[in-house]
Amino acid sequence: MAELATFNDEVDFLKKHFEVDVLENAEGAKIACVAALQGRTMTSNSSGSSQRSNGFISRKAVERGLVDPQLNMVGGEDRIWISPEGGQFSVFFDPDVEMSFANWRTPPCIDTESFELIDRTDRSLTYHKRASVTNMSGFTFDLELERRVELKNRSAVEQNFALVLPSDVEVVSHESFNKITNVGSTPWVAETGLIGLWSICLNPPADDAVMMIPFQPGSEAELGKIVTADYFGKLEDDRLAVSEELNLVFMRGDGNFRSKLGISFPRACSPIGGWNPSSQTLTIVEFNLPKTAPDGYTNNLWEYQDEPFAGDVVNAYNDGPNDSGEGMGGFFELETVSPALALKPGESFTHTPCTTHLTGSRESLNDIATTIFGATLAQIESALSPLKK
Numbered sequence: 140m141a142e143l144a145t146f147n148d149e150v151d152f153l154k155k156h157f158e159v160d161v162l163e164n165a166e167g168a169k170i171a172c173v174a175a176l177q178g179r180t181m182t183s184n185s186s187g188s189s190q191r192s193n194g195f196i197s198r199k200a201v202e203r204g205l206v207d208p209q210l211n212m213v214g215g216e217d218r219i220w221i222s223p224e225g226g227q228f229s230v231f232f233d234p235d236v237e238m239s240f241a242n243w244r245t246p247p248c249i250d251t252e253s254f255e256l257i258d259r260t261d262r263s264l265t266y267h268k269r270a271s272v273t274n275m276s277g278f279t280f281d282l283e284l285e286r287r288v289e290l291k292n293r294s295a296v297e298q299n300f301a302l303v304l305p306s307d308v309e310v311v312s313h314e315s316f317n318k319i320t321n322v323g324s325t326p327w328v329a330e331t332g333l334i335g336l337w338s339i340c341l342n343p344p345a346d347d348a349v350m351m352i353p354f355q356p357g358s359e360a361e362l363g364k365i366v367t368a369d370y371f372g373k374l375e376d377d378r379l380a381v382s383e384e385l386n387l388v389f390m391r392g393d394g395n396f397r398s399k400l401g402i403s404f405p406r407a408c409s410p411i412g413g414w415n416p417s418s419q420t421l422t423i424v425e426f427n428l429p430k431t432a433p434d435g436y437t438n439n440l441w442e443y444q445d446e447p448f449a450g451d452v453v454n455a456y457n458d459g460p461n462d463s464g465e466g467m468g469g470f471f472e473l474e475t476v477s478p479a480l481a482l483k484p485g486e487s488f489t490h491t492p493c494t495t496h497l498t499g500s501r502e503s504l505n506d507i508a509t510t511i512f513g514a515t516l517a518q519i520e521s522a523l524s525p526l527k528k
Contacts, residue, residue, distance in 0.1 A: 146184035149192040162290045168311040178254040178266030178286045179218035185309035193496045195341040195470040205251040209244045219317045220337035225441035228332030232275045238441050246272045263289040278331040281323030287316040308499035318489040321482040333479035335437045336490035340473040344394025345417040350455045352388040353408035362405040370399040377524040389522040392471030397459035401451030426475040426492045434479040
């Protein structure tokens, strides 16, 4: 694994291209956000002696500038998107075009357009944007996005997870409150398409990194299949494993093989996570998973859909070369999605992911992983077969 950059190095690099907002708490944990990149949290640094940068930043993409008409994959460990990506209600395709990669493009309001920093405190940053997006069926959503990013302290993390962090564990935790409001005069209804908020956490890859995605136990007849994992073709057991004993799906996060999984609403759980033995980092992503979803979840598959609101709640993605032989930089993603939003004029919804990185001794992290995910580090590391040569 390549040596990871330090937090200060990454911030200094970003400052050559953007204004960077840095928050630091009394314990020394830090986050860096960029208004020009939709207020996304680009990276973080745990409290304590470690200076390692946690987020994935593509320096090549940043140096190139926001010039790609399809997607500028600059990175960031908490960024907001709008779903669906595919289907007849996609906001990534213009009306009356073929649903192919050549025609795919990211809405500017979540790619190239800046948000405005409207408030700053010693523990939070708040950004704002008004925009319009049109889906493939021709309906235009007039919307307002407000994103508040909050840096948490150690005691808040302990209270949240109902545990005491050992003294040898360093922590950084940040939560984003992503509020979307229908500011138009027309209700958002299923017949013309619905949208959702989509939060994505990019992490530096490692050959031994593993994503852990919990699922609700139960029969397929009752809850449906456990996981959809054939987005880019079938995955072998060195890339994907399902443990019904642990109620966990495991996927490799080496950034070398394009792969993705999805979990449906009946199976979805919070939190989800990742374990990187090389850097001794346990990553936990929580989100506000609702008890009911009357309007379903947007379907992101690139096809005309019979069930456009039967999409995933949770996704995990491992980067790698696509059909053209190119990748987006090598990383793995932990993703959460809001329900499909049938908002009347003036109504709002807030999607709230919280990202926590823990580093420390193996013994301490093992206890935490067992408490939160019900699996030891040894079980996580051995879940996938050795990579096939």
